[in-house]
Amino acid sequence: MSYFLVFLGILGVFAGLILLIIGLIKKKKMKGGLVLGISIVAFIIGFIMVPTNSTESTDKSKEKEKVETAVKPKEEAPEDKTTREKKETEEKALTEQKAKEEAEAKVKAEEEARLKAEQAASVAVIWQNKVKEIATMNGTSTEKYDAVMLYAKDYPSTEDEIKEFEKYIITEYKSKNYVADINNAEYMLSNIFRANVINRFYGEVQSPINNFAFDFYQNTKYTYRGVDTLDSSAVRSNERQMDKALKQMGK
Numbered sequence: 001m002s003y004f005l006v007f008l009g010i011l012g013v014f015a016g017l018i019l020l021i022i023g024l025i026k027k028k029k030m031k032g033g034l035v036l037g038i039s040i041v042a043f044i045i046g047f048i049m050v051p052t053n054s055t056e057s058t059d060k061s062k063e064k065e066k067v068e069t070a071v072k073p074k075e076e077a078p079e080d081k082t083t084r085e086k087k088e089t090e091e092k093a094l095t096e097q098k099a100k101e102e103a104e105a106k107v108k109a110e111e112e113a114r115l116k117a118e119q120a121a122s123v124a125v126i127w128q129n130k131v132k133e134i135a136t137m138n139g140t141s142t143e144k145y146d147a148v149m150l151y152a153k154d155y156p157s158t159e160d161e162i163k164e165f166e167k168y169i170i171t172e173y174k175s176k177n178y179v180a181d182i183n184n185a186e187y188m189l190s191n192i193f194r195a196n197v198i199n200r201f202y203g204e205v206q207s208p209i210n211n212f213a214f215d216f217y218q219n220t221k222y223t224y225r226g227v228d229t230l231d232s233s234a235v236r237s238n239e240r241q242m243d244k245a246l247k248q249m250g251k
Contacts, residue, residue: 127155131193135186141225148189152196162201165194166209169216170251173242178216179223179230188224192217212245 076084134147157165169191172178178191195217202210215238222228228235 127151127193128190131190132186135189141185144185144189145192145221145225148193149196152193152200155193155197155200157197157201162198165198166213169194169198169213170246173212173216174246174251178220179235182223182230185224188220191220192224195220208245208248212242212249215239215241215245 130151131148134144134151137144137147139147169178172191182188195213198213199210199217202213219228219235219238223230223235
């Protein structure tokens with residue numbers, strides 16, 4: 001718009017000058033002066049507005065360039081892109097390998113646990129069958145006791161099995177079942193076997209559970225063989241020792 005005003009102003013100036021000259025020659029009053037004045041004013045206004053609009057246009061262009069520069073992401077160099085993609089590929093491969101190894105380890109652990117449980121169950125069946133065989137054979141309670149002790153001497157116990165034996169004899173003692181039927185050879189011989197295996201596992205180590213197993217073994221052995229009665233001082237003394245051991249274990 002400002003350029004248009006400048007253009008009209010220039011035309012007006014020329015037209016006004018021409019009219020003014022003609023008027024002076026003919027000595028007549030014409031409108032050349034008025035036209036000239038208006039044209040000059042339009043020319044000045046247009047001339048003033050041109051730089052302003054030009055500056056505004058330039059500023060807007062610069063702002064637009066800044067916005068485009070800010071929005072446009074920095075172009076990645078080819079070598080940087082190659083390095084980044086290689087790193088991402090390696091990290092992905094490591095993640096997949098780790099996941100694979102963890103899955104394989106989990107499967108292996110589950111399989112080992114299953115085999116271990118099967119083995120423990122198989123071993124338990126073996127010793128229980130052996131004790132049952134001894135309990136049903138002909139002979140005195142002392143002879144049966146000796147046979148069980150001979151078998152327990154070389155029995156290959158495991159730590160998990162020892163923990164199971166410990167839990168069992170503690171439960172049987174606290175419920176007072178351990179001497180409730182001293183004529184049940186299989187039951188009594190099984191308890192003698194468990195307690196003796198525990199003592200052999202710990203050896204000379206003095207611990208509450210080892211001491212408990214020894215007193216349990218003593219009472220089971222002597223009541224089964226008829227050496228002590230249930231109300232004998234020896235049996236009561238051993239039970240006090242077992243109560244003390246349970247207290248030490250927090251049972």
